[in-house]
Amino acid sequence: MNADDIRAMIQPGQVHRDVYISDAVYQLEMRHLFTNAWVFVGHDSQTPNKGDYITTQVGDQPVIMVRHSDGEVKVLYNRCPHKGTKIAIDRAGNTGKFFRCPYHAWSFKTDGCLLAIPLKKGYEGTGLAESQNGKGMQAVGAVHNYRGFVFARLAEEGIGFDEFFGGSLSSIDNMVDRAPEGRVEISGPPLRYMHKCNWKMLVENQTDTCHPMVAHESSAGTAVKIYEQMGNPEPRPPAMQIIAPFMSPYEFFEDMGIRTWPNGHGHTGVNMSIHSNYDAIPGYFEAMVESYGEERAKAILDENRHNTVYFPNVMVKAPLTQLRNFIPLGADRTLVESYVYRLVGAPEQLTAMSAMYNRMINAPTSIVGHDDLEMYERAQEGLHAEGMQWVDIRRLHTGTEDFETEAVENGTTERQMRNQFHAWAKFMTMSMEDAAGVAAQ
Amino acid sequence: MIEGNAAMITRDDVIDFIYAETRMLDEGRYSEWLDLWLPDAVYWMPLDYKQADPVNATSFLYEDNFMLRLRVERLNGERTFSQKPKSRCNHVIQRPFVDVFDPEAGKFQTVTNMHYVETRLDEQQLLALTVTHDLALVDGAFRIAGKKVELLNCDAAFGNIQLLP
Numbered sequence: 001m002n003a004d005d006i007r008a009m010i011q012p013g014q015v016h017r018d019v020y021i022s023d024a025v026y027q028l029e030m031r032h033l034f035t036n037a038w039v040f041v042g043h044d045s046q047t048p049n050k051g052d053y054i055t056t057q058v059g060d061q062p063v064i065m066v067r068h069s070d071g072e073v074k075v076l077y078n079r080c081p082h083k084g085t086k087i088a089i090d091r092a093g094n095t096g097k098f099f100r101c102p103y104h105a106w107s108f109k110t111d112g113c114l115l116a117i118p119l120k121k122g123y124e125g126t127g128l129a130e131s132q133n134g135k136g137m138q139a140v141g142a143v144h145n146y147r148g149f150v151f152a153r154l155a156e157e158g159i160g161f162d163e164f165f166g167g168s169l170s171s172i173d174n175m176v177d178r179a180p181e182g183r184v185e186i187s188g189p190p191l192r193y194m195h196k197c198n199w200k201m202l203v204e205n206q207t208d209t210c211h212p213m214v215a216h217e218s219s220a221g222t223a224v225k226i227y228e229q230m231g232n233p234e235p236r237p238p239a240m241q242i243i244a245p246f247m248s249p250y251e252f253f254e255d256m257g258i259r260t261w262p263n264g265h266g267h268t269g270v271n272m273s274i275h276s277n278y279d280a281i282p283g284y285f286e287a288m289v290e291s292y293g294e295e296r297a298k299a300i301l302d303e304n305r306h307n308t309v310y311f312p313n314v315m316v317k318a319p320l321t322q323l324r325n326f327i328p329l330g331a332d333r334t335l336v337e338s339y340v341y342r343l344v345g346a347p348e349q350l351t352a353m354s355a356m357y358n359r360m361i362n363a364p365t366s367i368v369g370h371d372d373l374e375m376y377e378r379a380q381e382g383l384h385a386e387g388m389q390w391v392d393i394r395r396l397h398t399g400t401e402d403f404e405t406e407a408v409e410n411g412t413t414e415r416q417m418r419n420q421f422h423a424w425a426k427f428m429t430m431s432m433e434d435a436a437g438v439a440a441q
Numbered sequence: 442m443i444e445g446n447a448a449m450i451t452r453d454d455v456i457d458f459i460y461a462e463t464r465m466l467d468e469g470r471y472s473e474w475l476d477l478w479l480p481d482a483v484y485w486m487p488l489d490y491k492q493a494d495p496v497n498a499t500s501f502l503y504e505d506n507f508m509l510r511l512r513v514e515r516l517n518g519e520r521t522f523s524q525k526p527k528s529r530c531n532h533v534i535q536r537p538f539v540d541v542f543d544p545e546a547g548k549f550q551t552v553t554n555m556h557y558v559e560t561r562l563d564e565q566q567l568l569a570l571t572v573t574h575d576l577a578l579v580d581g582a583f584r585i586a587g588k589k590v591e592l593l594n595c596d597a598a599f600g601n602i603q604l605l606p
Contacts, residue, residue, distance in 0.1 A: 091596075188498025189489050192598035218521035222514050226507065237507035335598055340499055351497045358499045360508075364599035365486065365501045367515055373601055374523035 001028060003429035003440060010425045012401070012418070013394035017383045019424070020198040020391070026331040028428060033312060034059025035154040036427045038164045040314040040325055041065050043341065044073050044148045045185040051094045051110060055086075057327055058152050063140065064088055065150060068110045069097065075140045075152045076112045080104075081133040091189075099137065112137035147176045148183060149323075155431070159263075167406055168265035171308035175318035177300045180291040180345030184321060187351050190337040193364045197376035199313055199328035200420070202336060205372060206307040206315045206324075207268045207416040209253035210395070212246040215375050219367040220246035235279065242360050243368060245274035256306060256411035262404050264311025264423025266416035270408050273306035275319040281349045291345065309416065311423050320354045324362065332380050338362035393417045450544045450578070456537050458583045459551055459574060463532045466605055471513040478585045479577060480506050486590045486606070501592075501602075512605070523603060528561040530604045537574075547578035548586075557606040569593035570606055 001024055009016035009025075018025055039058045042065045046054050053066035055078055062078040064087060078086050080101040087099050087108075098115050100107045107115040114136035117123065128134040142153040144161040149172055151161065162169075176184055195202065205211065212220070223243045227236070257270030269275070288297035308316045313326040321343055327335040340354045361368045383391070396413035403422040409415055430440050465474040485495050486502040495503050504512065515521050533556045541550035555570040575587035590606050 188492075189596065191488065191499055191501075192596075194598040194600045196600065215522070218515050218518045218523075219511070221520070222518055223507075223511050226511055226514060237505065239505075239508050239511060243511075338499075342497075348497055355497060355499045356503070359488075359501060359503060363488075363499075363501050365602045367512060370523040370601050370603055 001025070002435050003432040004435040006428050006432065007425050010421045011390075013397045014390040014392050015421050017389055017391055019421075020200060020380065021331055021383050023331050026198075026328070028432075029328065030060045032429070032431050033424060033427045034061075034328070036158050036430055037312050038144065038151045038153050038159075038161055039312065040310065040323070041075055041143075041150045041152050043184075043186050043323075043339070044145055044150055045341075046092065047073060049094065051096045052092070053088060053095055053110075054092045055088050055090065058140065058154060059328065061140075061154060062086060063152070064099075064137075066095070066099075066110045070111075073143065073145055073150050074111050075143045075150070076137045077140065079137070080106060081114075081135070081137060082106050087137065108136045112139050147172060158430075164263050165265065165310065166261050166263065168261045168267075168308065168310060171267055171305055171316050171318050174300060174303050174305065175316060175321055175341075177292075178288075178318065178321065178346070179343035180287040182291070183344050184341035185344055187340045187342040187355065190325075190339045191358060191363050193336040193338070193362065193369060193373075195334040195336055195373055195376055196332055197334060197373075197380040198331055199326045199334040200424075201376045201379060202326045202334055203309055203311075203313060203315070203420060204393075204417045205376070206309050207258060207266060208414075209256065209258075209268060209412050210250070211375070212253070213249065215371045216243075216246040216368055219371055220244055223247075238356055239360065241278055242357050245277065246368070248274060250412065253411045257408055258411050258413055258416055259406065259408045260403065260416050260419040261406050262423075263426075264420045265309060266419055267305050267308035268411060268416075269304060269306030270411070273304045273319075275306060275317070276304040278319075278353070281347055281353070283347045284350060287345060287347070309420065311420055312427070317357075320357045321350070322354060322358060322362075336362070393421070448544060452539045452542055455539050455542065455549050455551060455576065455583070458576065459537045459553055460534065462574075462585070463534055463555070467531050469529075471516065475509060475513060477583075478506060478509065479579070482506070482575075482584075482586050482588070484509060484588050484590070484605070486592065488595060490591075490595055501595075502590075516604075523601065526562065528559055528603045530560070530606075531558045532556070532606075533558075544578065549576040549578075549583070550574065551576070555606075559602060559604055559606070561601075561603070564600070566600070566602075568602075568606055 009019050042054050047067040050067050050069055053064050055064055064076045064078045066074050068074045085101055085103045098107050098109055106117050109115050140152045140154050141156040144151050220243050223239055224247055227240050256273050258268050259270050260266035304319050315324045321341040323339045325337045329335055338358055340358050342351045393414045403419045433439050484504040488499050488501050516524055535554040537551040537553040539551050551574045553572045557568045557570050559566055571591045573589040576583045577586040
């Protein structure tokens, strides 16, 4: 498969089903898209002290995120340069001043540099010292810590962090600004939910505003029905705040609006969202006013963006201080990790609200999650039907679209899905050759 | 159901209740099962091993009466596509430990190890559980005052768990 083959899979209003079901496409995504793009690694509050580390994946690449002795967060490939043994396999820990491979005791500073090898004399004159393996653990191409959120680019050369994310960083800003002290911290381990479907289905669903009242009628619709049977008591049960808005009519979602940014990023909830009507938490607004002044505090809290997609595979829900990481494990397997963060300086009830949303919506035990996963898995199987080769993403597609400029449109458009596939083709092919064997610029 | 005064209650009565409750779940007798619950009781399934705080960190489940009712009613909904076809479940339970036995106060606590199997279509999963029941004696009958279901492999990634372990 060459760059021309990849480009041919993406048409203005439709994409070829192979982008979801082909193992070859998945492999190319790992070697190109997830290598050229900036990909989420973790939050720096997961590694607060020197030597603290977490293990995770960037695409299919095993990595360690570690707090180095200089206080910076480093991202290293999780592989001993000797035999390939993973240096750490626990999800989080503290390694002290250095990593030590459990196989032959090669040791490395927490920035990856080789520290020591037992019986090192045996390597004199062998060329190890001059080789890549002799330098130590390999770091990824580039790392950027944006207000605590750590992203990595595997490729040594490529697009810069600010150019890649551009205006989309305003959603992370809003999430962090919601903390009176201007920083967030991780709150407990993530939910880990295995999906037998392609990772892009999950990313697309984040801005799919025509499915909630249909796919979630079973959960949200039943919630509304039970509440009415109870005589609409006040205060509302928590589930009514969180799950019931999914039953809002199409007009509500149209009015929410969608904004897209270059490089595949975008969000729902430009004007308001299903998160706009939560009960106020006592003491929170006062704490915000004290930190920011009334005008700025209001501006921060009036911004109620729904889902912000950070292309390729992360979603941030700023009003609920959540991040979901859609980790691709294969063409038909995706691990979804859903994190909750604590707003430092805010009442603890906000964390409770975020944790409640997380378990009600994102858990393997969530009825809303069951609704969604059923649809993804049916699609993953249905796409194998040979009778039809294309998946339609034409809703509100009119004429030519320019994805290189920011745009705000009707909240039920599938423009953000088209925006993602435009970026998908761009970052897939930038390191590939075309049919004539010519490398991209 | 237990009749008569509290002094007549035995540990076997408590244990029989746990077996009966589990059987209701396996047989899908959910409205009967919901009636066992006190209105303020919560069904908690922690996410973290030995998790202490159920609400300020994520749990799998922390279900109040509304959520339990919603969950049960949804299972039979016309448009509950993830239950077409329906899931089935089966518990194999060890004899419960009766850790608190206080008939005078009407308070009881049991801890029960269980193997829980849930199946739908070609999929079947096995979960190992440690279940803590808090029971209360109300008008001569046991009611559930709280239930905590701990998964042995709580830190693993799961597909759908659709019924109530």
